[in-house]
Amino acid sequence: MNLTPKKKLDIFIETHALARLEAMLGEVGFKGWSVFTGVEGSGLHGAWRQTGIVEGEARLVIAIGTEAACDAALLWLADYFKSYPGVVAVSDVGVMRGDRF
Amino acid sequence: MNLTPKKKLDIFIETHALARLEAMLGEVGFKGWSVFTGVEGSGLHGAWRQTGIVEGEARLVIAIGTEAACDAALLWLADYFKSYPGVVAVSDVGVMRGDRF
Amino acid sequence: MNLTPKKKLDIFIETHALARLEAMLGEVGFKGWSVFTGVEGSGLHGAWRQTGIVEGEARLVIAIGTEAACDAALLWLADYFKSYPGVVAVSDVGVMRGDRF
Amino acid sequence: MLEAVTNAALTNLLAPAILFFALGALAGWAKSDLTIPDQAAKALSLYLMLCIGFKGGVEARVSGVNQDLLASGALGLAFSFLTPFAAFLVLRRLCNLERTTAAATAAHYGSVSVVTFAAGSEYLRAIGVEFSGHMAAVLALMETPAILAALLIVGSNARDPGTTFKPDLWREVLLNGAAVLLIGSFVIGLLTGEAGMQKLSGFVAGPAFQGALCLFLLDMGLVATRRLQETRAIRLGLVAFAVIWPILSGIAALFAARAVGLSLGDMTLFAVLAASASYIAVPAAMRLALPKADAGVYIPMSLAMTFPFNLILGVPLYHAAAQLLGG
Amino acid sequence: MLEAVTNAALTNLLAPAILFFALGALAGWAKSDLTIPDQAAKALSLYLMLCIGFKGGVEARVSGVNQDLLASGALGLAFSFLTPFAAFLVLRRLCNLERTTAAATAAHYGSVSVVTFAAGSEYLRAIGVEFSGHMAAVLALMETPAILAALLIVGSNARDPGTTFKPDLWREVLLNGAAVLLIGSFVIGLLTGEAGMQKLSGFVAGPAFQGALCLFLLDMGLVATRRLQETRAIRLGLVAFAVIWPILSGIAALFAARAVGLSLGDMTLFAVLAASASYIAVPAAMRLALPKADAGVYIPMSLAMTFPFNLILGVPLYHAAAQLLGG
Amino acid sequence: MLEAVTNAALTNLLAPAILFFALGALAGWAKSDLTIPDQAAKALSLYLMLCIGFKGGVEARVSGVNQDLLASGALGLAFSFLTPFAAFLVLRRLCNLERTTAAATAAHYGSVSVVTFAAGSEYLRAIGVEFSGHMAAVLALMETPAILAALLIVGSNARDPGTTFKPDLWREVLLNGAAVLLIGSFVIGLLTGEAGMQKLSGFVAGPAFQGALCLFLLDMGLVATRRLQETRAIRLGLVAFAVIWPILSGIAALFAARAVGLSLGDMTLFAVLAASASYIAVPAAMRLALPKADAGVYIPMSLAMTFPFNLILGVPLYHAAAQLLGG
Ligand SMILES: Nc1ncnc2c1ncn2[C@@H]1O[C@H](COP(=O)(O)O)[C@@H](O)[C@H]1O
Ligand SMILES: Nc1ncnc2c1ncn2[C@@H]1O[C@H](COP(=O)(O)O)[C@@H](O)[C@H]1O
Ligand SMILES: Nc1ncnc2c1ncn2[C@@H]1O[C@H](COP(=O)(O)O)[C@@H](O)[C@H]1O
Numbered sequence A, B, C: 001m002n003l004t005p006k007k008k009l010d011i012f013i014e015t016h017a018l019a020r021l022e023a024m025l026g027e028v029g030f031k032g033w034s035v036f037t038g039v040e041g042s043g044l045h046g047a048w049r050q051t052g053i054v055e056g057e058a059r060l061v062i063a064i065g066t067e068a069a070c071d072a073a074l075l076w077l078a079d080y081f082k083s084y085p086g087v088v089a090v091s092d093v094g095v096m097r098g099d100r101f
Numbered sequence D, E, F: 001m002l003e004a005v006t007n008a009a010l011t012n013l014l015a016p017a018i019l020f021f022a023l024g025a026l027a028g029w030a031k032s033d034l035t036i037p038d039q040a041a042k043a044l045s046l047y048l049m050l051c052i053g054f055k056g057g058v059e060a061r062v063s064g065v066n067q068d069l070l071a072s073g074a075l076g077l078a079f080s081f082l083t084p085f086a087a088f089l090v091l092r093r094l095c096n097l098e099r100t101t102a103a104a105t106a107a108h109y110g111s112v113s114v115v116t117f118a119a120g121s122e123y124l125r126a127i128g129v130e131f132s133g134h135m136a137a138v139l140a141l142m143e144t145p146a147i148l149a150a151l152l153i154v155g156s157n158a159r160d161p162g163t164t165f166k167p168d169l170w171r172e173v174l175l176n177g178a179a180v181l182l183i184g185s186f187v188i189g190l191l192t193g194e195a196g197m198q199k200l201s202g203f204v205a206g207p208a209f210q211g212a213l214c215l216f217l218l219d220m221g222l223v224a225t226r227r228l229q230e231t232r233a234i235r236l237g238l239v240a241f242a243v244i245w246p247i248l249s250g251i252a253a254l255f256a257a258r259a260v261g262l263s264l265g266d267m268t269l270f271a272v273l274a275a276s277a278s279y280i281a282v283p284a285a286m287r288l289a290l291p292k293a294d295a296g297v298y299i300p301m302s303l304a305m306t307f308p309f310n311l312i313l314g315v316p317l318y319h320a321a322a323q324l325l326g327g
C-alpha cells in the first residue's frame, strides 16, 4: 500500500474547550478530526470520573493532518495548557489518499 | 521488555459498515480488534454529532496485526472509501507475545 | 515545536482490573492516564459487545510516560495477561512540556 | 376561519410539549450548554414509538380491521412511494439541487416523522377530536416506501462505479429499527387488546407519555437549532421547499383522505403524516444507499425547518383545512 | 392436565412482556438494526431490581418475619450452593465440557435470573395466584452461593499458577451490584413498609414496572438472538442441558418446597428460581475468578437458551407441576 | 424541642429517598461494583430539574405573582451573591485555603443544590407543611450570582497572565444548563398552569418523581462515598466548614426570611437553599473561570460532606429552627 506520512495529534482536553479547539483545528488546516469521551482519568490536576452527577469529563480529540497544521495546533495548545488541564501527544502515521488531509 | 514490531490501524468508519469491516478484519488475518464510539467529528463529508436523534455516528476501530494483514485491510478500505466517508491511519507499535497477533 | 520523545501505552483490559491497573500506573511513575470504554471487540478469548445486559466490556487505557515507567508497566501487564484477556501496544510519541510526564 | 386557525395555533402553542420544544430551541440558539444525553434521547425515541404502535394496535383491535384501515393504509403507501417523484422534480428544477441529494431529500419528505405524528395526535386529543388507532399502522407503513422511490430515481449510479463494496441495502431499508418497533408494537397491541392495555395504560398513555414527549421535544429543540447554526449556507429555495412542500403535501393528503372517506381526525393525521419529513429512518438509509448525497442539506431541512414548522403551525393548519374540507 | 398447561402457556404467551421478547428475538434474528442503548438497558435492569427488592420488602413487613421466610431462605441458599456440584458432574460427564468451563457454567445454573423471577411473578399475578414478598429476598440470597460452589469445585488451580495477580475476589462475589441492590431495596422496603409503598407504589408496581419489563425483554430478545448467531458451534449436548436441567432443577425445587410447606405461589416461584440461570452477576464473577472458562459457552446457554425457555414455557410448566404436587 | 428535632430527623431518616442514599453510600464505601450509568444519572438529574421548575411554575401561577415571590427572589439573589464574600474570608483565614480555591469553594456555598431542595420539599410534604411554588424560582435564581461573586473576589488574576485564551465565560455562567432548565420549566409551568399540570401531573409529581429521586440519591450516595475515598488528605478545617457553614448560613437565612415575612414552609426551604452547596453548575463554571482552583477541595466538600449533612440532618434541623423562630 502506498502510504503518505502525516502527523497524528491525540489531544486530551476538557469538554468546555471543545468548540474552540475544533474551530482552531479547522483554521490551522486540519480537514478532519474525531472526538471521543473518556470515562475516567488522572493527571497533574487530579483524578476525574464521568458519573453524570459531577461532570468532570475529558475528551480525546484525534486529528490527523500535515506537519504544518500540527505545528500550528501545538502552538495554540501550548498557550491553552498554560491555564487549563490537558495534554497532547504527537505521533507519526501513514495514510492513504494523502491529499485529503 | 522484548517487544515485537506490529502495525496498528486506526479506522474511522460509519456504524453501518461495522459488521462488514469486522468480518473482513478476521478474514485478512487480524486476531483481534476493539471498537469505540465517537461523540462528534468532522471531515470532507461534513461535521456530525451523536445526539440520539439524528444518528450520524462514527466508530473508531483499532486493530493491531501483522504488516500483511494490515496491507490486505488497507486494500479493502481503499475500495470502501471510494464511496463512503471515513479515514484510516497506520502506525508502528511494539507488542508483547508477538505470535498472538 | 520543541517535542520530547515519550512512550505511549494503549492497554486493552477488562473493567474489573481497572482499579488495580491505575494504581499500578501511578506506582511505576506515570503522572497521568485516560480511560475509554469500548463498545465491542474481538480477541483470542472471543468476541464481546457492550449491551447493558451481559456486561462483557473492555476499556482502553492510554498512558503516556517515560520509557522506564513504560517498561515497569509492561512487566506487570505481562504477568497479568498470563491469566486474563487483554493486549497492550507501545508506540513512540512526542510531547510538549516533557517534564510533566 | 382565520381567527379559528389563530386560536387553534395558540392552543397548540401553549401545550407544554410545544413550549418545551421552544425552550430547547431557545437554549440551543443562545448556545447554552444544556444537553440531553444521547442514549437517553435514543431511549425516549424508542419509548415513544413503542407507545404509539401499541396504543394504535389496541385501538385497532377494538374497532376491528375495517375498510378505513385498508383505505388509509393503501393511501399511505401510495403517498410515501409517489410523492418523492414529484418532490424530486421540484428540488431539481426549482431548487437546483444536485441529483443524488435531491433524491435523498425527496425520500425524507415522502417518509414520515414519528414525533410530528405524536404531536398531531396530542393536539387532536386536546381539542377532543377522535381518530383511529390504525393511523399508527399507517405511520409505520409510510416509513419505508419513500426510500425505495429514491433508489428508483437515482437508479444504478447510486454508488461509485469503481467500488466493489455492496451494502446490505434491503435489510437496512426494510428492517430499520423504527419500522420494526412501530409495526411490532402495533401487532402486540392488536394481539393483547384491552387486556394488554389494562396492564400498560399508565405506561404507554397519559402523563408518562406526555412527559416523555416534553423531554424529547426539549432535546429536538436543542438539536435542531444547533444543527441549523452549523449549516454553512442556507439556501432560500430550500427553506421555501421545507415550508411550502409540507403544506401542499398536507392539502393533497386531505383531498385524498376525503375521497376515501376518512373521518375528520384521521384526515388530519393523514395530512400530518404526508406533511412530515423523516429524520431517523431515512437519513440512516441514505448514508448507506446514497452516500454521495449531502446530509448537510437534508438533515437541516427535515429536522430544523420542516419539523418545527409542522409542530407549531402545520398541525393546527392541517386540522383547520380538514374542517374546511368538511371532514 | 395437558390442556390446562397448554392454556396456561397460551395465556403466558399473550402477555405483552412475552410478546415484546418475541419481537426482539425476531428483530435480532432478521438482523434489524433495532438496538436499545446499553446504558438504558443497564438502567432498566437496575430499576427492575430496585422494584423487586422494594416490593418484596414491603410485603415481607406486612406478613412479618415468619417460618416460611426462614424455610425458603434456607432452601434457596442450599439449592444455590449444592446444585452446581451436580450440574458440574453432568456437564463434565455427559456434555464433555472442559473442567473450568463446566464449573463456571454450573455456577450460572445454581444462581438465578432476576428477569425470569419478574416474569414468573407477573404470571402469577395475571392468573391470580398469591405469593410471598419474601421470595424477593430468596432471589437475592440465591445469587451468590453458586459462585462459591464453582470456586470450591475448581479449587486452587483457578488461575494460571505462573501469575502473581490476585483479583479482589471476595468483594466482587459478595458485593456484586445485583445482590447489593436487591438486598438493599428489600431492607428499605422492610424499613419503610406501607408508608414507603404509598409514596412509591406507582413507581415500583403497576404499568411503570410492566412497561419497563416489556422494554427490557425487547432488548433481551435482541441480545439473546444476536448472541446465539455469533456463537460458533452450538453443541447439542449443551442445548439439551440448557433445557432439561432447568426442568429437573425446577421439579426438585418443587418437591423441596412442598416438603417445607410453602404455598402454591411460593412453590412456583422457588421452582422458577431454581430453574433460572444467571446472566449478570455470575458472568461478571467468572471473568474475574475463572478467566480460563469459556464465556462463549456459558453466556449463550444461560442467556439465549435457558432464559427464553423458562420465560415462555418453563414458568407455566412449573406452575402446573406445582398444582399437580398439590401445592 | 430536642426530642422534636430527633423525631423529625428520624422521620426524615426513614424516608425511602434517604434510605436509598444510605444504601448507595454503604455500597460505595464497601467498594461494591454497583454503578448507575452516567447518562442515566444525567437524565435523572435533568428530569428532576424539569419537574421542580414546572411544578413551581404551576403553583406560582395559582397563587399569582405576589409580594412574597418578589421578597424571596430578592433575598435569594442577595444571599447567593453576598455570602460567598463571607465564606471566602472564613476559608482564607480560618481554613488556610489558597486564594483561588477559597473563592471557588465560596461560590459553591453561595449557590444551591437542586436535590437538597427536592429533599427539603419532600420532607415538608411528608410532614404536611405548605410552601410556595415560587421557591423553585428562587432556587433557579440562586444558582448563578455566587459565581459572579467568586469572579469579583479573584479579580483579574483569575487565569494565568501568560495565556491569551479567553473562555466564553458569560455564556457558561448565565446560560448553564441547570439554570436554563429550571427557569425554562418554571416559565412553562407559569404559562400552562393547571391545564398543563393536568396533562403532566403523573409525570412531574407523585411516585414517578419520588422514585426518580430515590434512584438519583442512590447514585449520589455511591458517587459521594467514592469521591471521598479518593480524596487524598481531608483537612479537618474543611470538614468543619462543610458542616458548620451550612448551619450558620441556614440560620442567617431563617432570620432574613422571617424579616421579610415568609411562611414557615418557605422559611425552611430558603434556609435549605442557603445551607446547600452546588455540585453541578458551579464546578462546571469554576473549571472554566478559575482553572487553578483545586477541584479536589470543593467537590468533596460540597458533594460528600455538605450534601449528606443537609440531606440527613440539616433539613429537619432547619425546619425545627424555623418553627422556633415562629415562622
Ligand atoms: N500522561 C498522560 N497520559 C494519558 N492521559 C493523560 C496524561 N496526563 C493527563 N492525561 C489526561 O489529561 C487530563 C488532564 O491532565 P492534567 O492537566 O495533567 O491534569 C487527565 O485527567 C487525563 O485524562
Ligand atoms: N483527519 C482526520 N483526523 C481524524 N478523524 C478524521 C479525519 N478525517 C476524517 N475523520 C473522521 O472520519 C469521518 C469521516 O471522514 P470524511 O470521509 O472525511 O468525512 C469524520 O467525520 C471524522 O470523524
Ligand atoms: N489485535 C488487537 N487489536 C486491538 N484490540 C485487540 C486486539 N486483540 C485483542 N484486543 C482487545 O482486547 C480484548 C481481549 O483480547 P484477547 O485476550 O485476545 O481476547 C479483545 O476483546 C479486544 O477488545
Ligand code: NA
Binding pocket: D108, D109, D110, D111, D112, D273, D274, D275, D276, D277, D278
Ligand atoms: Na411525509
Ligand code: NA
Binding pocket: E108, E109, E110, E111, E112, E273, E274, E275, E276, E277, E278
Ligand atoms: Na438456578
Ligand code: NA
Binding pocket: F108, F109, F110, F111, F112, F273, F274, F275, F276, F277, F278
Ligand atoms: Na447555598
